Structures are given as structure tokens and as C-alpha cells.
Amino acid sequence: MSALEEIRSRFQNDHFATDATGIVIDSAEPGKAVCSLVLEEKHMNENNVPMGGAVFTLADIACAVAANGYSEKKTVSQQASITFLSPAKGSRLVAEASCLRSGRTTALYTVDVRDELGTYVAHATMNGYIIG
Numbered sequence: 284m285s286a287l288e289e290i291r292s293r294f295q296n297d298h299f300a301t302d303a304t305g306i307v308i309d310s311a312e313p314g315k316a317v318c319s320l321v322l323e324e325k326h327m328n329e330n331n332v333p334m335g336g337a338v339f340t341l342a343d344i345a346c347a348v349a350a351n352g353y354s355e356k357k358t359v360s361q362q363a364s365i366t367f368l369s370p371a372k373g374s375r376l377v378a379e380a381s382c383l384r385s386g387r388t389t390a391l392y393t394v395d396v397r398d399e400l401g402t403y404v405a406h407a408t409m410n411g412y413i414i415g
Contacts, residue, residue: 287311290352300344304337308348314382316348321375332370333404339365342394342407345378349392350411358390358411365407373398388413 284292290311300306304326309317320326320341328334342365350358380394389412396405 286353290348294344294348297344297347300340304340306341306344308344309377311348311352313353314349314385316345316352316380317377318345318348318380319375319377322371322373330370333376335365335367338367338371338376338396338405339363339407341376341378342380342396342405343409345380345394346392346407346409346411349380349382350390355415357414359414360409361389361412362410363407364409365405367405368403370402371398371404372402373400375399376404385413 291308294308295301304320306318306320309319318341322333326333326337376396376398378394378396380392383391383393389410392409392411394407394409397403
């Protein structure tokens with residue numbers, strides 16, 4: 284089994300991200316991850332654009348994979364901030380997470396969410412607390 288397959292298998296236990304929303308882990312390396320979501324009717328709000336919760340969940344799981352995919356230690360969310368920049372115009376969202384700084388007990392990640400047309404949908408910063 285490849286490292287990416289092992290990571291996907293481990294994150295299948297995150298049932299909300301994988302089962303309820305349908306998020307897929309596209310790639311992962313230490314401190315980085317790319318996850319995507321094919322938009323469906325269930326992801327849309329009353330304005331027929333992806334609801335903020337769907338966009339945030341995508342950013343959150345991308346950060347989780349970047350932080351935990353290759354680490355022996357566990358990183359949990361300590362604080363998260365997201366800025367919604369534009370409604371998605373495409374049919375697929377892609378989140379790219381990367382670690383800016385990882386210390387002994389805390390880490391800082393950024394996540395950029397775009398659609399497949401290049402529309403910059405959201406930018407998130409997430410602080411993690413490193414356990415163990």
C-alpha cells in the first residue's frame with residue numbers, strides 16, 4: 284500500500300469529511316496536502332453557491348492531512364480563521380494546505396481554496412496544538 288493510500292485509509296475515520304461531504308485526499312507530503320470536493324446540490328446554500336460550512340470543512344481536512352499525514356505526533360485544531368473571498372464559479376473545489384511553522388507544541392498552517400476555474404474562494408489560517 285502506498286503512503287497516500289495509507290493516509291486515505293486512516294482519514295476514512297473522519298466520517299463527516301469523507302462520507303457526508305465526499306472530500307477526497309488528492310496528495311499529501313510532510314507539511315502539505317491537497318484535498319478536493321466535487322460540488323453537489325447538498326453543498327449549496329439558498330443562493331446556489333457552496334455554503335461556508337462546506338468550504339470550511341474542505342479547508343479543515345486539508346489542514347488535518349498536512350499536519351497529521353506523515354507525523355508520529357497528533358496535531359489538533361487550536362484556532363481557525365477563514366476569509367471567504369468569492370463564490371465558487373466551477374463545479375469542484377480544491378484546497379491546498381501548507382505548514383508555515385511547526386514548533387514543539389504549536390503549528391501554523393495556511394489553506395487556499397480555489398475552484399477548478401481558478402476562482403480564489405477562501406483563505407484560511409489554522410493553528411494546531413501538537414500532542415505527544
